[in-house]
Amino acid sequence: MRHLLTTKGLDSDTAITLLDVAEDMADVADREIRKLPTLRGKTVVNLFFEDSTRTRISFEAAAKRLSADVINFSAKGSSVSKGESLKDTAQTLAAIGADGVVIRHPASGAPQVLADSGWIDAGIINAGDGTHEHPTQALLDAFTIRRRLHGKASRGKDLDGVTVTIVGDILHSRVARSNVWLLAGLGADVTLVAPPTLVPADTSGWPARVEFDLDAAVDTQPDVVMMLRIQAERMHGSFFPNSREYSRRWGLDDARFARLGTDSIVMHPGPMNRGLEISSMAADSQQSTVREQVANGVSVRMAALYLLLSGDREGTK
Amino acid sequence: MTTAQRPPTPSLPTRDLPTHTVPTNYLIGGAALPDGTRADILLADGRIDEIGTGISAAGATRIDADGLVALPGLVDLHTHLREPGYEQSETVLTGSQAAARGGFTSVFAMANTSPVQDTAGVVEQVLALGEAAGYVTVQPIGAVTVGLKGQSLAELGAMAASRARVRVFSDDGFCVSDPLLMRRALEYVKAFGGVVAQHAQEPRLTEGAQMNEGALSGELGLAGWPAVAEESIIARDVLLAEHVGSRLHICHVSTAGSVDVIRWAKARGIDVTAEVTPHHLLLTEDLIAGYDARYKVNPPLRRREDTEALRAGLADGTIDIVATDHAPHPVEAKDCEWDAAANGMVGLESALSVVHASVVANGLLDWADVARVLSQTPARIGRIEGQGHSLAAGAPAELTLYDPAVNRVFGTDDLSGKGVNSPYLGVTLPGRVVSTFHRGYPTVLNGQLQDASLIADAGRESPRG
Numbered sequence: 001m002r003h004l005l006t007t008k009g010l011d012s013d014t015a016i017t018l019l020d021v022a023e024d025m026a027d028v029a030d031r032e033i034r035k036l037p038t039l040r041g042k043t044v045v046n047l048f049f050e051d052s053t054r055t056r057i058s059f060e061a062a063a064k065r066l067s068a069d070v071i072n073f074s075a076k077g078s079s080v081s082k083g084e085s086l087k088d089t090a091q092t093l094a095a096i097g098a099d100g101v102v103i104r105h106p107a108s109g110a111p112q113v114l115a116d117s118g119w120i121d122a123g124i125i126n127a128g129d130g131t132h133e134h135p136t137q138a139l140l141d142a143f144t145i146r147r148r149l150h151g152k153a154s155r156g157k158d159l160d161g162v163t164v165t166i167v168g169d170i171l172h173s174r175v176a177r178s179n180v181w182l183l184a185g186l187g188a189d190v191t192l193v194a195p196p197t198l199v200p201a202d203t204s205g206w207p208a209r210v211e212f213d214l215d216a217a218v219d220t221q222p223d224v225v226m227m228l229r230i231q232a233e234r235m236h237g238s239f240f241p242n243s244r245e246y247s248r249r250w251g252l253d254d255a256r257f258a259r260l261g262t263d264s265i266v267m268h269p270g271p272m273n274r275g276l277e278i279s280s281m282a283a284d285s286q287q288s289t290v291r292e293q294v295a296n297g298v299s300v301r302m303a304a305l306y307l308l309l310s311g312d313r314e315g316t317k
Numbered sequence: 318m319t320t321a322q323r324p325p326t327p328s329l330p331t332r333d334l335p336t337h338t339v340p341t342n343y344l345i346g347g348a349a350l351p352d353g354t355r356a357d358i359l360l361a362d363g364r365i366d367e368i369g370t371g372i373s374a375a376g377a378t379r380i381d382a383d384g385l386v387a388l389p390g391l392v393d394l395h396t397h398l399r400e401p402g403y404e405q406s407e408t409v410l411t412g413s414q415a416a417a418r419g420g421f422t423s424v425f426a427m428a429n430t431s432p433v434q435d436t437a438g439v440v441e442q443v444l445a446l447g448e449a450a451g452y453v454t455v456q457p458i459g460a461v462t463v464g465l466k467g468q469s470l471a472e473l474g475a476m477a478a479s480r481a482r483v484r485v486f487s488d489d490g491f492c493v494s495d496p497l498l499m500r501r502a503l504e505y506v507k508a509f510g511g512v513v514a515q516h517a518q519e520p521r522l523t524e525g526a527q528m529n530e531g532a533l534s535g536e537l538g539l540a541g542w543p544a545v546a547e548e549s550i551i552a553r554d555v556l557l558a559e560h561v562g563s564r565l566h567i568c569h570v571s572t573a574g575s576v577d578v579i580r581w582a583k584a585r586g587i588d589v590t591a592e593v594t595p596h597h598l599l600l601t602e603d604l605i606a607g608y609d610a611r612y613k614v615n616p617p618l619r620r621r622e623d624t625e626a627l628r629a630g631l632a633d634g635t636i637d638i639v640a641t642d643h644a645p646h647p648v649e650a651k652d653c654e655w656d657a658a659a660n661g662m663v664g665l666e667s668a669l670s671v672v673h674a675s676v677v678a679n680g681l682l683d684w685a686d687v688a689r690v691l692s693q694t695p696a697r698i699g700r701i702e703g704q705g706h707s708l709a710a711g712a713p714a715e716l717t718l719y720d721p722a723v724n725r726v727f728g729t730d731d732l733s734g735k736g737v738n739s740p741y742l743g744v745t746l747p748g749r750v751v752s753t754f755h756r757g758y759p760t761v762l763n764g765q766l767q768d769a770s771l772i773a774d775a776g777r778e779s780p781r782g
């Protein structure tokens with residue numbers, strides 16, 4: 001694997017390999033010494049053009065557990081008009097000798113531009129680009145689902161027949177996009193539930209059904225319900241009347257949570273708006289994987305860094 | 318003709334130029350006219366002196382045009398020359414050179430300069446820069462509103478009455494979205510035979526828009542520019558034009574729905590004309606999948622169905638003309654992430670080849686149609702003199718010789734302006750502009766752009782109008 005830019009186009013064998021490596025990495029986290037020497041001497045740069053402490057520290061922990069040297073580069077607000085361009089930043093990182101670049105950027109496609117540009121030769125991991133993709137989030141979600149379903153017997157398994165309902169702002173969600181491609185690619189049956197204003201104009205090519213009625217979706221007793229965060233700026237764009245109405249129609253409140261099967265899985269990529277898209281009862285329940293998702297995030301990111309940066313990268317093109 | 322506003326021109330270099338001035342008599346032998354007949358064309362004193370077979374002229378420079386198509390000099394109703402204000406992107410001189418290279422003898426210079434072309438002084442400055450360059454007739458377009466701000470009318474009458482004789486008014490880049498202001502502009506320009514050229518883009522429906530709204534925008538996570546944002550403004554404006562009995566021109570039509578609306582308006586007798594760009598005839602949105610900012614343009618590249626509707630609309634006359642929307646940008650404006658990149662493509666040098674590839678090669682248009690959509694009709698819409706005439710004795714010597722038989726990989730060597738933001742670099746395109754004659758003298762000869770000082774001299778010494 002040269003770069004990890006999207007889950008679209010990631011074949012299921014590669015995805016399963018990555019999830020299996022993440023299982024190995026998770027085993028390391030259970031050991032007394034949680035560090036592997038694998039990436040000793042390699043430099044990983046966390047290049048964040050957008051604030052996200054959660055994602056950055058997850059990648060930082062992952063890289064450090066693999067003994068890589070980590071540089072955090074916060075370039076928030078950079079663009080051609082204000083401050084340094086992506087190109088100049090990339091060339092600076094190339095000069096430093098970065099082997100891997102983990103990039104978070106508000107512009108969709110920025111990681112791909114970086115990978116295709118020739119400005120830098122490093123392996124690129126997309127840590128969230130605009131409203132496009134967030135592949136490591138989807139991989140950690142798939143990992144979390146697989147572990148809940150199969151426990152220690154997870155290795156080698158796909159998600160064949162698992163029903164997953166993703167609820168919320170699909171239009172602006174990179175988490176939703178990456179999950180649709182990845183989970184469906186692993187065999188899951190994906191349904192999206194959202195207000196019509198927050199569904200992209202044409203999803204006919206997506207391997208997912210689109211519904212507007214959360215109650216109907218809950219009553220199908222899906223194996224997984226994944227709630228997406230509603231961003232504050234959507235409140236003012238006339239996407240829906242107000243947060244009360246959103247919560248009433250599209251929130252996982254106590255009543256809807258109670259109607260889910262007791263072995264259903266409740267997920268949220270965080271940070272949560274408690275009482276808006278998810279109730280505390282749902283978020284803090286045994287069915288919730290919110291804290292596991294954070295822990296699994298480190299394992300999955302270790303796996304991604306390992307597959308991109310260990311050994312002879314040219315040979316794995 | 319006053320020369321008071323002309324900036325100092327470089328003095329003629331003394332190195333080994335063959336003559337002090339360009340010869341003005343040319344005998345073009347054996348060209349194919351747009352109607353397919355073969356003819357010799359004698360150019361003398363800035364006019365087509367004679368056209369027919371077996372012409373001989375002592376003293377005229379003979380140019381073999383065997384196998385070449387002779388077209389009336391091309392007229393671009395939509396060019397961004399960037400001067401004054403954005404000379405790092407293009408100047409009137411370099412944009413004129415790009416135009417000549419593409420077979421153009423006249424360009425209409427859009428108003429979004431800095432300062433904006435919203436006063437008589439600025440449009441006269443642009444006119445004078447064009448005259449000094451001498452490659453093409455540079456006809457300034459006037460802004461509709463002061464500073465392109467969409468709030469109050471610019472001095473349309475003063476620009477019309479100026480030496481630049483402005484007849485086309487446009488806030489291009491911005492839509493005149495206020496319906497009352499649009500109504501007033503349409504009405505007001507009737508006083509001097511003007512036309513409002515609308516950049517049809519409903520601003521609220523396109524806030525932050527990055528590409529055509531559809532399946533691909535959803536997948537790529539790029540904010541959508543919906544077709545309805547163009548179509549709804551066109552629908553409104555044709556009805557306004559009907560109501561006040563005015564002439565309306567629609568810039569760079571890009572959607573199938575827009576073609577339908579314009580077809581309906583024309584059937585209703587509304588005085589509307591429309592243009593399509595070469596890139597909207599040839600390129601589709603799927604090129605954006607790799608986020609390569611060279612494909613970022615406004616209006617955005619659309620679907621295959623739109624491209625086909627635009628071609629059909631051009632063929633059946635719903636769309637009147639092809640105009641380039643030549644939009645040069647410095648390299649750094651495209652060498653970046655998609656959202657940060659500037660909109661626009663250079664298009665003058667490639668226009669004729671792209672029209673050839675998209676609508677001539679498949680038989681939708683013949684060369685007479687090309688002469689109509691790239692020369693005669695744009696000149697008529699823009700009410701410009703000395704341009705867009707059929708090739709006939711007595712007409713101004715504005716013409717282009719085009720070799721339709723060659724194929725070439727388009728490259729930066731084919732570009733003569735400052736911008737290299739062409740979507741066609743590395744693409745095989747048919748045909749090649751061989752020579753361009755403007756006011757009787759060659760601006761491009763055998764594919765070679767002629768020397769700037771020579772052209773400036775020729776422009777000064779040849780008769781105008």
Ligand SMILES: [Zn+2]
Pocket residue numbers: 489490491516568569615616
């Ligand atoms: Zn425009």
